[in-house]
Amino acid sequence: MPKFNENYFHLKESYLFSEIAHRVSAYTEKNPDKKVIRLGIGDVTLPLGSEIISQLHEGVDALASTETFKGYGPEQGYEFLRTAIVNYYRKNNVTINPNEVFVSDGAKSDTGNITDLFDKDNIVLIPDPVYPVYVDTNMMNGRNIIYIDANEENDFLPMPDFNVHVDIIYICSPNNPTGAAYNKEQLKIWIDYALENNAIILYDSAYECFITDETLPRSIYAVEGAKKCAIEFCSLSKTAGFTGTRCGYTIVPDDLIFLSSTGAKISVNAMWNRRQTTKFNGVSYIVQKGAAAVFSPEGMAQCKANIKYYQENAKLIMNGLTKKNISCYGGVNSPYIWFKCPNHMDSWDFFDYLLNNAQIVGTPGAGFGKNGQKFFRLTSFGTHNNTIEAMERIDKLF
Ligand SMILES: *Cc1c(COP(=O)(O)O)cnc(C)c1O
Numbered sequence: 001m002p003k004f005n006e007n008y009f010h011l012k013e014s015y016l017f018s019e020i021a022h023r024v025s026a027y028t029e030k031n032p033d034k035k036v037i038r039l040g041i042g043d044v045t046l047p048l049g050s051e052i053i054s055q056l057h058e059g060v061d062a063l064a065s066t067e068t069f070k071g072y073g074p075e076q077g078y079e080f081l082r083t084a085i086v087n088y089y090r091k092n093n094v095t096i097n098p099n100e101v102f103v104s105d106g107a108k109s110d111t112g113n114i115t116d117l118f119d120k121d122n123i124v125l126i127p128d129p130v131y132p133v134y135v136d137t138n139m140m141n142g143r144n145i146i147y148i149d150a151n152e153e154n155d156f157l158p159m160p161d162f163n164v165h166v167d168i169i170y171i172c173s174p175n176n177p178t179g180a181a182y183n184k185e186q187l188k189i190w191i192d193y194a195l196e197n198n199a200i201i202l203y204d205s206a207y208e209c210f211i212t213d214e215t216l217p218r219s220i221y222a223v224e225g226a227k228k229c230a231i232e233f234c235s236l237s238k239t240a241g242f243t244g245t246r247c248g249y250t251i252v253p254d255d256l257i258f259l260s261s262t263g264a265k266i267s268v269n270a271m272w273n274r275r276q277t278t279k280f281n282g283v284s285y286i287v288q289k290g291a292a293a294v295f296s297p298e299g300m301a302q303c304k305a306n307i308k309y310y311q312e313n314a315k316l317i318m319n320g321l322t323k324k325n326i327s328c329y330g331g332v333n334s335p336y337i338w339f340k341c342p343n344h345m346d347s348w349d350f351f352d353y354l355l356n357n358a359q360i361v362g363t364p365g366a367g368f369g370k371n372g373q374k375f376f377r378l379t380s381f382g383t384h385n386n387t388i389e390a391m392e393r394i395d396k397l398f
Helices: 006-010 016-030 050-062 079-091 107-117 132-140 184-197 236-240 268-279 285-294 297-323 347-358 384-397
Strands: 101-104 123-128 144-149 168-172 200-204 230-235 248-251 257-259 265-267 328-330 336-340 375-379
Touching (some): 050 285, 050 297, 101 268, 107 248, 107 268, 123 132, 236 297, 347 375, 347 384
Parallel strands (some): 123 168, 200 230
Antiparallel strands (some): 101 248
């Protein structure tokens, strides 16, 4: 009989979005005449920009003739896309080399797969509340996790405790679900901590394109010392609406060198390259053509227009909540608006209240960790009209 990885049985039931779907369908069955507005899920709704679409078509056409046909591509991604990503970083004053860029099918896979490189015996630090992937993938490997509280007292931006040693640190900035974003000085403290502890930072910058405050870093490499201690994960999902198209990239700097148990030098870049070339056969040429278009002037302008549309929704939501004396977080450098449920309500109670009384679907904060228990997340990924209508309903509610 095969012996299974029984760490899977220690995973918490991932019931957040299925429970939401269950409660919404129960409600709509009983109330078929009511219009439900969904501001819950973290998925984009606007179509891809026309420049991306046209390059996707070119990618398809290339496969139609022998001269331009593509079979297996480089596991790390085509040179044309890796160079486009390097140039994108350069515009943000960050210098990276193409060999440090690994193109993938998304940041969810990479943030999960990176755990392959680490022994079970590591202390992992994860903020709470958090994107559930970091917790679950480490649980699958049976690793010890220490949580660090992100709450109103620290503006949802926890800082390291220099008296406690950890080996692996997860940071998501701008954050899902809180929308909070670290500034350079704060990231410098995390980097100093990592360098002092020989720890590695796994930095998720999936929402960098939502940063409006020019002083905030879009990449951890904008801060000195980061290349010696951090891997950065990014994705075209939120930047360019690629949630269904699938493309992301991970930066593993050459300077990321640690010592093995025998004292030999370990290049994390070489290790990740070995992992990817063994277990991954690259992203399709078609998708990479579309992805490269994201970084062209026209493509980027179209992506920015979509992001602006969502940012206007975020403003509508923040204004509406503020009017009801609810102080909200996020929304400025993030598509997510995070706020404390009114009247000390628990997040699932507030979910039911909002669904039953205003027919609005949001995400209960409890689904992201214990510090989310009394909080709620609304997203700006809806349409303008629905967002306006949702805020009108909330205005009448209490
Ligand atoms: C949406 C999201 C991603 C993107 O994941 P993909 O697999 O690239 O779609 C990564 N990290 C966080 C925190 C996210 O919310």
